[in-house]
Amino acid sequence: xxxxxxxxxxxxxxxxxxxxxxxxxxxxxxxxxxxxxxxxxxxxxxxxxxxxxxxxxxxxxxxxxxxxxxxxxxxxxxxxxxxxxxxxxxxxxxxxxxxxxxxxxxxxxxxxxxxxxxxxxxxxxxxxxxxxxxxxxxxxxxxxxxxxxxxxxxxxxxxxxxxxxxxxxxxxxxxxxxxxxxxxxxxxxxxxxxxxxxxxxxxxxxxxxxxxxxxxxxxxxxxxxxxxxxxxxxxxxxxxxxxxxxxxxxxxxxxxxxxxxxxxxxxxxxxxxxxxxxxxxxxxxxxxxxxxxxxxxxxxxxxxxxxxxxxxxxxxxxxxxxxxxxxxxxxxxxxxxxxxxxxxxxxxxxxxxxxxxxxxxxxxxxxxxxxxxxxxxxxxxxxxxxxxxxxxxxxxxxxxxxxxxxxxxxxxxxxxxxxxxxxxxxxxxxxxxxxxxxxxxxxxxxxxxxxxxxxxxxxxxxxxxxxxxxxxxxxxxxxxxxxxxxxxxxxxx
Amino acid sequence: xxxxxxxxxxxxxxxxxxxxxxxxxxxxxxxxxxxxxxxxxxxxxxxxxxxxxxxxxxxxxxxxxxxxxxxxxxxxxxxxxxxxxxxxxxxxxxxxxxxxxxxxxxxxxxxxxxxxxxxxxxxxxxxxxxxxxxxxxxxxxxxxxxxxxxxxxxxxxxxxxxxxxxxxxxxxxxxx
Numbered sequence: 001x002x003x004x005x006x007x008x009x010x011x012x013x014x015x016x017x018x019x020x021x022x023x024x025x026x027x028x029x030x031x032x033x034x035x036x037x038x039x040x041x042x043x044x045x046x047x048x049x050x051x052x053x054x055x056x057x058x059x060x061x062x063x064x065x066x067x068x069x070x071x072x073x074x075x076x077x078x079x080x081x082x083x084x085x086x087x088x089x090x091x092x093x094x095x096x097x098x099x100x101x102x103x104x105x106x107x108x109x110x111x112x113x114x115x116x117x118x119x120x121x122x123x124x125x126x127x128x129x130x131x132x133x134x135x136x137x138x139x140x141x142x143x144x145x146x147x148x149x150x151x152x153x154x155x156x157x158x159x160x161x162x163x164x165x166x167x168x169x170x171x172x173x174x175x176x177x178x179x180x181x182x183x184x185x186x187x188x189x190x191x192x193x194x195x196x197x198x199x200x201x202x203x204x205x206x207x208x209x210x211x212x213x214x215x216x217x218x219x220x221x222x223x224x225x226x227x228x229x230x231x232x233x234x235x236x237x238x239x240x241x242x243x244x245x246x247x248x249x250x251x252x253x254x255x256x257x258x259x260x261x262x263x264x265x266x267x268x269x270x271x272x273x274x275x276x277x278x279x280x281x282x283x284x285x286x287x288x289x290x291x292x293x294x295x296x297x298x299x300x301x302x303x304x305x306x307x308x309x310x311x312x313x314x315x316x317x318x319x320x321x322x323x324x325x326x327x328x329x330x331x332x333x334x335x336x337x338x339x340x341x342x343x344x345x346x347x348x349x350x351x352x353x354x355x356x357x358x359x360x361x362x363x364x365x366x367x368x369x370x371x372x373x374x375x376x377x378x379x380x381x382x383x384x385x386x387x388x389x390x391x392x393x394x395x396x397x398x399x400x401x402x403x404x405x406x407x408x409x410x411x412x413x414x415x416x417x418x419x420x421x422x423x424x425x426x427x428x429x430x431x432x433x434x435x436x437x438x439x440x441x442x443x444x445x446x447x448x449x450x451x452x453x454x455x456x457x458x459x460x461x462x463x464x465x466x467x468x469x470x471x472x473x474x475x476x477x478x479x480x481x482x483x484x485x486x487x488x489x490x491x492x493x
Numbered sequence: 494x495x496x497x498x499x500x501x502x503x504x505x506x507x508x509x510x511x512x513x514x515x516x517x518x519x520x521x522x523x524x525x526x527x528x529x530x531x532x533x534x535x536x537x538x539x540x541x542x543x544x545x546x547x548x549x550x551x552x553x554x555x556x557x558x559x560x561x562x563x564x565x566x567x568x569x570x571x572x573x574x575x576x577x578x579x580x581x582x583x584x585x586x587x588x589x590x591x592x593x594x595x596x597x598x599x600x601x602x603x604x605x606x607x608x609x610x611x612x613x614x615x616x617x618x619x620x621x622x623x624x625x626x627x628x629x630x631x632x633x634x635x636x637x638x639x640x641x642x643x644x645x646x647x648x649x650x651x652x653x654x655x656x657x658x659x660x661x662x663x664x665x666x667x668x669x
Contacts, residue, residue: 012646013650016599017618019595020615021517021619022595024517024518027520028516033509033534044538188597
C-alpha cells in the first residue's frame, strides 16, 4: 500500500503546506508584474513630484484608475508550458450545451435535469435549503440544476446568486431524502464582480459515489459550466512511445444546464473530464475519485529491484507516479526499482513501461533524519519517451526540489540546506554507466541510480560515463506527468 | 523595462525574483488573485520609493512586511474605492483541483480563518518561517503568533478530518 504522508511539521498535517503552496501556484499562475508595475511606479513618481495638498485626493483617484487599468491590462493566461496542442480556436463543436434558457446555468428559472426534475415540491424545498445555507437571499435566487436518486442515495447540484457572487454546490442525502436532510458536500464560485459582465465560471466535475459497501453501481459524474461543448470523460490512461498520454474518451450527455455520465468505480479512480469552452479551447474540468488513491503492490517489482531495496521507499515510488489515481496505470510492466541514500535524504525510484510503449517513472524523495520520529516525502511522476535501445538505455534525471524543507528541528539540526531551498537530481543511468555528471557535479552510479545534490532547479544537462570515462549519453530533466497530461489532453490550463 | 534603466539598478531583478512568491503569499491571505497582485504592486511601489535607503539585505523583509500589511488591509482599501461588496463576494471560491493538486477544502478552511490568523498560518507553515520572523512581519508578539497558529492548525485539521469522513463515509460526493 502506498504510504500516505504522516509527517507533521509543528502540528501541521503532512502534505498540507505543499498543497497550499500548490493551490497558491495554481491560483496565481501566469501572474506578471509588467507593464502594470512600471505604470504604477511612473504614476507614483509623478505624484511625488507634484507633492503637497493634492496628493490625498489624487491617491484615491489614481488608485481607482490603477485598479481599472490592472483589470484591463491583466495578461491572458499563458499556454501551459508551451507544449500544448494548438491554441487556435477549433471549428464549431459537435455537441453543445442545451440551447435556450434551460441550458443557461445562470437562468435561475431554468428547469432541473435528472430524475427529480419533475418533483416540484422537493425542488421548492431544496431551493429553500440553499437559502438556509446562506448562499442566496431567497428561493428565487437559487436553482436546482440537477437532482436524482441513484443507488442508495439522493444527489443534487444547485446554483445560487447573492449579489455579484454565484455559487455552485453539491448535495447528498439518503435515497428519497427530504431537502432538509440533504447535506452540503462542497462548492465553487463564479463572480460577476466586474460589473454587469457575465459571471466567469470554471467548468468543474462533481463525482457522486454510492454508499460504502458492495454495490453494483459506480459513480455519477456531473459537469457544470457555461456554454460548454464536447464534455468528455477520459479513462484507461496510457502513454505512447513518444511520451504522449492517451485516454479512452466518451461523451457525457447534456441535459438542461448540466452534463452527466456514469463510471464504474474502477474507472473513477483513474479518470478525468475535459470540456470545450465558449472560446473553443479544451480545458480540464477535474474529476477522479478525489484524494489519494493507494497504489497496488505487485510481486513483479521485487524482481526488478536489487536485493535489500527499502520496500517502503519502493512502494512510495510506485504510487508516486500519480498519487491521485493509484500510481501507475493498469497494464504497465515493471522495469526497474531501487533506492539511494545521501545523508538524510532517501530516494525511491520505480520505472515501468506503459502498454503504449512510454516509460513512466515514480520518484519518492524522502527526508528521514537519523533517529528521528518523523519523515517527509515528496512523490512525483515523470514520463519519458521509449529509449531507442530499450530499457538498458534509459537515462532519466528527476528533479527533487526541497522548498525550504525541514522537519521541525530534527532535520534542521543535522542537515545543511543552502539557501533553504535544495535541489537534488536523482538519476536513472543507462546500463554500463559508473558515473553521472549533472550541472558540473558528479556522483557514482550504483544499481543504475545516482544522486547529485545542490543542482539548479531547471536547465541542467546530465552526462553519463562508463568506467573508462567514455560518454554514454546526455539528457535533461524528465517531464513531469502532470505536464504531459496538460500537453496531451488540453489546449489551455 | 524602464524601471531598470532609470537608475534603479537591481530593482528589476528583485521584482523578477520576488513577484511570484509574494503574489502567492498574498493570494493565500486575501483569497483573491487580483487583490493579491494589487497588494504586491503597492508594496513594490513603496519599496521602489525607498530602494536606495533600504539595506540590500533588508529589502526582502521590507517587501514581505509591506505585502502582508497590504493583504491584511485590502478590504478596507477596497471599500475606499467604492467597489460594491456583498458578504459573499469574497467568500472562498473553490478552485477545482487538478489531479495531483490540492484539496479545495484546505483552501476553504484557510480562508475561513480571520485575516490575521490566516496570515499567521501562511507565514508560519506555508512559508516555514519561525515564530519570531512571523511575529516581526505581522508586528505582534511571539505569543500572539503561537496562539493564532494553534487555532489555525486546529481549523485545518478539522477540514482534513471532515474530508476524510466525507470520502470514506456514505455517499461521499466530492467536487473535483
